[in-house]
Every structure is written in structure tokens, then in C-alpha cells.
Amino acid sequence: MASRVTTQVMHMYPGGRLFSFLPNFFPAALLKINYLRFSTSSHECSTEIIQKPENGVLINNLTVMGVDIKMARRRQPGVLRKLITHEKCVAEFLRSKGANNKTIASIISRYPRAITRSYSHLEERWQLWQSIFKTDSEIINIIQRSPESYFRSSDNENLGKNISFLCSLGLTADDLHRMLTTAPRTFSNSLELNKQMVTFLQDLAVSLGVENPYEFVKRIITKNAYVLIRSTKRIKTNVEFFTEALKLSNSELIKLLQGHGGEVLDLSSDYMKRNFINMSEQLRSLGCTPEEVKKFFIDYPPAFYASSEKVSNKIDCLLEKEINIKQLLKKPRVLEFSAENLKNRIKELERVGYDFRKHGITILDSSRRRFEAKLKKLNGDG
DNA sequence: CCAACCGGGGTCTGCCATAGTA
DNA sequence: TACTATGGCAGACCCCGGTTGG
Numbered sequence A: 001m002a003s004r005v006t007t008q009v010m011h012m013y014p015g016g017r018l019f020s021f022l023p024n025f026f027p028a029a030l031l032k033i034n035y036l037r038f039s040t041s042s043h044e045c046s047t048e049i050i051q052k053p054e055n056g057v058l059i060n061n062l063t064v065m066g067v068d069i070k071m072a073r074r075r076q077p078g079v080l081r082k083l084i085t086h087e088k089c090v091a092e093f094l095r096s097k098g099a100n101n102k103t104i105a106s107i108i109s110r111y112p113r114a115i116t117r118s119y120s121h122l123e124e125r126w127q128l129w130q131s132i133f134k135t136d137s138e139i140i141n142i143i144q145r146s147p148e149s150y151f152r153s154s155d156n157e158n159l160g161k162n163i164s165f166l167c168s169l170g171l172t173a174d175d176l177h178r179m180l181t182t183a184p185r186t187f188s189n190s191l192e193l194n195k196q197m198v199t200f201l202q203d204l205a206v207s208l209g210v211e212n213p214y215e216f217v218k219r220i221i222t223k224n225a226y227v228l229i230r231s232t233k234r235i236k237t238n239v240e241f242f243t244e245a246l247k248l249s250n251s252e253l254i255k256l257l258q259g260h261g262g263e264v265l266d267l268s269s270d271y272m273k274r275n276f277i278n279m280s281e282q283l284r285s286l287g288c289t290p291e292e293v294k295k296f297f298i299d300y301p302p303a304f305y306a307s308s309e310k311v312s313n314k315i316d317c318l319l320e321k322e323i324n325i326k327q328l329l330k331k332p333r334v335l336e337f338s339a340e341n342l343k344n345r346i347k348e349l350e351r352v353g354y355d356f357r358k359h360g361i362t363i364l365d366s367s368r369r370r371f372e373a374k375l376k377k378l379n380g381d382g
Numbered sequence B: 001c002c003a004a005c006c007g008g009g010g011t012c013t014g015c016c017a018t019a020g021t022a
Numbered sequence C: 001t002a003c004t005a006t007g008g009c010a011g012a013c014c015c016c017g018g019t020t021g022g
Helices: A002-012 A056-065 A069-075 A077-081 A087-096 A101-110 A112-116 A119-130 A136-145 A147-151 A156-168 A173-182 A191-208 A213-223 A232-246 A250-258 A269-285 A290-299 A301-305 A308-320 A325-330 A332-336 A339-351 A368-381
Strands: none
Touching (some): A056 A077, A056 A087, A112 A147, A119 A156, A156 A173, A191 A213, A191 A232, A191 A250, A232 A250, A232 A269, A232 A290, A290 A325, A301 A332, A308 A325, A308 A332
């Protein structure tokens, strides 16, 4: 906290004096360098702080490579002051794996610390990732998507241990592939952190009286790859929230977590609570009983995911056409379609005189192809 | 043949804070 | 003391089609 404030304060007081004995001095960098001087208001005496200058040669190299210096500086200013970096090696390495110059520049702009990794280090890390991915381009795609996930940790040994650990849980090659693709951060977590989550889930299973805790854990983390990149605090809060909000018995909770409940387990706790409250209120105000609301969430936990604004939009779409809310309770998956899509479908159906009161809203819950086929038929019948 | 049930698939980072380290 | 490594947070759905039972 303190150091953070200091940094901000320093940026508020740019300017100051220059040193002439800077290593790697380079005119182009001069303009960017902050030699700072500031006074702390909390102390009587004024303190002078001299910021180490940026490495001009490095800045020049990065500029030539097309790196967004402003972005890099904003994200990890310290890297730009380092005297020894490996930007050329990193670029060469990534290029050898099929990344183009633009991609490389973007990667370094977004995660400058990447250039502190050596060639041999990168080679070693790549080999570990290759134990899960088949092609270089798959890995490049992920690095491009999230440079931080790949580069944040310099601990290759830890990465190897993580892979072994996850394998030891009985995860298949496919499972690992999906996890690393969807939540690459998992593999940069410390082994200890991943173990903590697994232990937490195992303990939970045991306390609930799950027959096979081992399978329970496996199911949760394969169903929801994001669980392992969340804090145990969040997962714990969410489990407690499920239990309290829906007044679940142990067996009901187990069933929920092993089913669709697992899919929303990683949501931000407050967000989930807000959505629950909003949705419950809407349903109640439209005449649903508390029991119906509870059943709705148990049968259809993805409802926790639905943000209040989108849900309101969708419900409005239905109500406008005098569709009874009870029909939604029967077909909650209708909520999975975008409001836009629902609106269009309802419009199309109105055109052919579809009677929702008679036929319900099941027709809205179908794939595009099936819906269109159905519509064509309705059209044909007049 | 068809509606209804139901599981699966894509996708999810970029930032901040801080303990630890050189 | 600057910098690194890493924990943690906010943000937030939509869709397809195989199978099955009537």
C-alpha cells in the first residue's frame, strides 16, 4: 500500500534533475526518463528520491520491435530500467514457434517481464507445455491471449510439479488440455495453492458425507476449470451461499455441486448474491411462490449467472407477449438465449400466429437450425 | 417422426496489492 | 529499496445437437 502511494505521488511530480553518468544512455530515452524529486507532505523535511533511469538501449530495441512503450511502462516500469534483459532472445524464440512480429510486440507490451526470461528457460518451459499441447500454434494462441499466464512465473520446476499433481488426481490428458486452454493461470499457480483448493474440496466432500471424495473433486474441477484459479475463500463463500439461500440438505448440496451448480461455483460471490436477489424478487413480484423460486434455482443453477439487467430484458420480452412467467419456470433454459435472439424468435412466431399460451415456450429453447426448420413448417402450414 | 431431455462446448483476462528477495 | 513472484479480485452466456420415449 505504502509503496503504491509513493509511486503515484512520484508520478504527480515529474521533472527534476539529470545525471550524466547513466549506463546505456540513449537520447531517445531521455524524454521518457523520470528523474524525480518530491517532498513528502507528511514529514517536515523534504525528501529527495532519485528514480533509476530507464535503459535507453532497451527502450530503443523495444521500439524497433514495435512494442507499445507507454503500455509497458504503465504495467511494469521496473523492467524498463533493467540493465540485462533478453528481448531479442524472447522475440527470436517466439518467432521460431510461429508467432509473428505483431504478436510478439503485443505480448511484450502487455507483459514486459517476459523479456527477463532467458532462451534456455523459455525452451524448458515450452517443453513442459508441450506435454499437454500437440502443436506450437496452440501454445502461441494462449500466450497471445494471455501473456501473463505464461510468463508470470519463472518457476519451471513448480510447473512440472503442478502437471504431475493434476495428473495424480486422475485427470486425463483431455482434461488437462481443456484446463490449460481455458484457465492457463492454473499452471502458474504455486503447487501449494492448487493443493489448498483440492484439499478444501476434499474436506468439503468428506464433511458432506460424499461417498467418493476423490471423484467429487475430479468432477468439480473438470466441470469448471476456473475453480482452481479462484480463492478457496470465494468457493467456500459460494458453497455456503447455496446452502443458506436454497436451504439445502447435505445430499441436495452434493447433487447441486455435482450437477450444474459446479458451473457457477467460481462466480464472484457478491455478483451471484445480487443476481439471486434480483431474480427472486422479479419472480416473486410476478406471482411465483418462494418454493417455486427455490425450485427454479435448484433445477437451474445457471440462473445465478444471469445478470439482473439481462434477465430483466429477457423477462420483459416474454411478458410483452403475454407469456406467463410460470412457463419460464418450466423452461428456464430459455434464459440462456440472448434477449436479441428471443426477441427475433418471438417476432417470427407472432408472424405465423403462434399461440404461446397454448403451446408454451419450449419452441424458444432450440438450436438455430431446429428453430428455423420448425418455423418453416409453421409457415408452410399457414 | 417429433418434442423433450439433457450433456457438452466455447470462453476468461488484466489489473492491483503485498510478502519475499537480491 | 526496487523489483519479482504470486495471490486475489471484478467482469460476466449463448448455443448445438445426440438420444430417447411416445
